[in-house]
Amino acid sequence: MPASRTAASESDQGSNVEALPTEPRRPGRPRDAGADEAILTATVELLADGGIAGLSMDLVAKRAGVGKATIYRRWASKEELVLDALKTAPPTIPTPDTGSVRGDLVAWAIALAKRFRDAPANDVLPHLIEAAVFDDRVRESLSAYLHGRQDTVRTILERGVERGELAAADVELVIDVLIAPFLYRRLMTGAPITTSFAKRLVDFVLGRPR
Amino acid sequence: MPASRTAASESDQGSNVEALPTEPRRPGRPRDAGADEAILTATVELLADGGIAGLSMDLVAKRAGVGKATIYRRWASKEELVLDALKTAPPTIPTPDTGSVRGDLVAWAIALAKRFRDAPANDVLPHLIEAAVFDDRVRESLSAYLHGRQDTVRTILERGVERGELAAADVELVIDVLIAPFLYRRLMTGAPITTSFAKRLVDFVLGRPR
């Protein structure tokens, strides 16, 4: 469900078996589904080489073989388009399973640290953060996007709670505390994000190792 | 020391043995000292109403009654100017002194939470974050700026270490963990930054209250 955030969001999850009124089906020529894909693909490609800086709507349109108006019919702004493009190719970190919460979190944190170190075009997130200030839609999309990325940690923590390894404490807070420092260093202070940093962070959050 | 980052850095640490008071003093008309102030003032004002979005170099120049070249002679880019403008009006949170580390941190955290909630249109930091991606000088300035804001926490923590309340452990990490979640919520997830959140964060970092 990549697009149509501009148009009404018609029938989002209706997977009921009972023969619902068969969808409204608006009149007129339907949107070209291929265009969605072409546009998103073009966006992802341009984002890959050149980042946000190398991405203009004219370029996206040209590469996708599409009119600019066709883009603006589907996405209200460059940023909403980019957010959708990012969802298209989600580089989520796989959920590790080492048997212990500590092991899982360390594995996840090290992978995340590596990703932050390697990421070539980390200008996208900063740009979106800026855009979110001016546009609530972007704000929401960005928020949703990040929440998605938090799920790995949530899974690990909840698994630990089930196993009795962890008190069912303030999971949301822990998630923030685990993720925020990575972004803080990456985007703001510029401090290095080493493997050691990742380990120390996990240790700090779980309490010193026994 | 607001200006002259573009021009030669005249008298960097002045290690001349003879203690000459003469200064290098380049020939030609000296820079107008008033211009620095006028420019920064104009920048701060425009930033106040309209944020980064309502700030263009043409506008700053016009409002400061100054040529654009005069600005670029002193600051290399819009972002460096903005960073200097922010330093001009430093809204640091005063270091509390309640007698205990926990008390100090809670007081500080609640004040910080309030500030984040009240901040009118905090689009400046996001913009700088974005700009830092493309310009290392902005990156450095931003980093320095944030480190300055961390000093309050550092002071509190070191005071605690001296008093023996705290292990001299990983102060820098703790600082990150205390500050990062605020910015993470503010800029990225958009999650609310309540007083309760501030308290829980401090409690989590120091270990549960006994």
Add this chain to the structure above:
Amino acid sequence: MPASRTAASESDQGSNVEALPTEPRRPGRPRDAGADEAILTATVELLADGGIAGLSMDLVAKRAGVGKATIYRRWASKEELVLDALKTAPPTIPTPDTGSVRGDLVAWAIALAKRFRDAPANDVLPHLIEAAVFDDRVRESLSAYLHGRQDTVRTILERGVERGELAAADVELVIDVLIAPFLYRRLMTGAPITTSFAKRLVDFVLGRPR
């Protein structure tokens, strides 16, 4: 007979001797006769307030409650539609009858001058003139439209010839000479079109009054 210039010209002057009522009657849904009228009405209205500038095919379609394709099925271009719309509300000047050629022409010329002075925003003719350059069909329609407007003068002149007031000379040339200066001033030089101008023009064409 306002429409169907694009489609086959079905039954042009209906001279079938046998009076067959059968009609060719093509298969499929017949054209909605009301649509012609709705479209022309919408066009005239939009032309009235806003002139050609405020007239887009999308607007006409919306106001007529009609699909754009329905318009293009009947008229080949915006300009042909406009030309038909103009014919719909023909603002011809009534043929005066004062008993003498000079009297008739003066009356006609003064009325025409008044019309040119009063015309609110005569941007339609200029637009058609421009469009005619690129499209021969518009050219022809425009030509026919103007010839229609010349008929008043032709009637007056021919009446004069019959009465023996006038030599049967170069009627077409005289028509041009009588009409062209009005349009020349109106559209090109912008010179004023006064009652005096109208009279002097007629006098000049007929020879000085005795």
Add this chain to the structure above:
Amino acid sequence: MPASRTAASESDQGSNVEALPTEPRRPGRPRDAGADEAILTATVELLADGGIAGLSMDLVAKRAGVGKATIYRRWASKEELVLDALKTAPPTIPTPDTGSVRGDLVAWAIALAKRFRDAPANDVLPHLIEAAVFDDRVRESLSAYLHGRQDTVRTILERGVERGELAAADVELVIDVLIAPFLYRRLMTGAPITTSFAKRLVDFVLGRPR
């Protein structure tokens, strides 16, 4: 004096010898005189092949090696630019001198008829006529441009008056009557503009040949 119709028209004909106040000389970087020329040249060229239809501001800018803003700083619209470009290459008809008014006018009229028949890109005048409706500046420029073209006829007529060949009658009216029919046929009715037509027109205006 090709450009600066947007800016104040400062000191138009001041060729007085007596050391006038040396011109105001506005502050700031002066307009690049070369740009005027480059832009006009590009416009003329693009007009030559492609007419108004093949002329877009982006194209002019690119060909002139100039930013679009530089054009809009000098001319308020595409049409004003085109008018100036036309003045640059004025295709006036040379004033004939055959010894008699009738001879001169016939020669002029035949030449004009030929020009109208040959003119390849007669889409410019129609376009300007249309543009003049919306923009008084264009209206004035167009009017001035046409008045310039009328001078040939005026010269011929006045010469005739001096020689006593002609009554000092209504020269302006005669000019209109001589020129308007050409444009009327060319732009509106589309009637042919033959040599015969030219001769008959002159004969009609001067009275039948004796």
Add this chain to the structure above:
DNA sequence: GATTAACCGAGACGGTACGTCACGTCTTTAA
């Protein structure tokens, strides 16, 4: 006192992207 060099305000410069608009065509489902 003259020279010199860096400064000053003003504003024009080339470039790039923006988001909008209208054109005339095409593609749906329904009548």
Add this chain to the structure above:
DNA sequence: TTAAAGACGTGACGTACCGTCTCGGTTAATC
């Protein structure tokens, strides 16, 4: 086959801002 609805590719529009450059003129320290 026509209808309404509306999406489609194209391409121009005029604006805004960037950071640089160019004027004539000013303001010191040096010659």
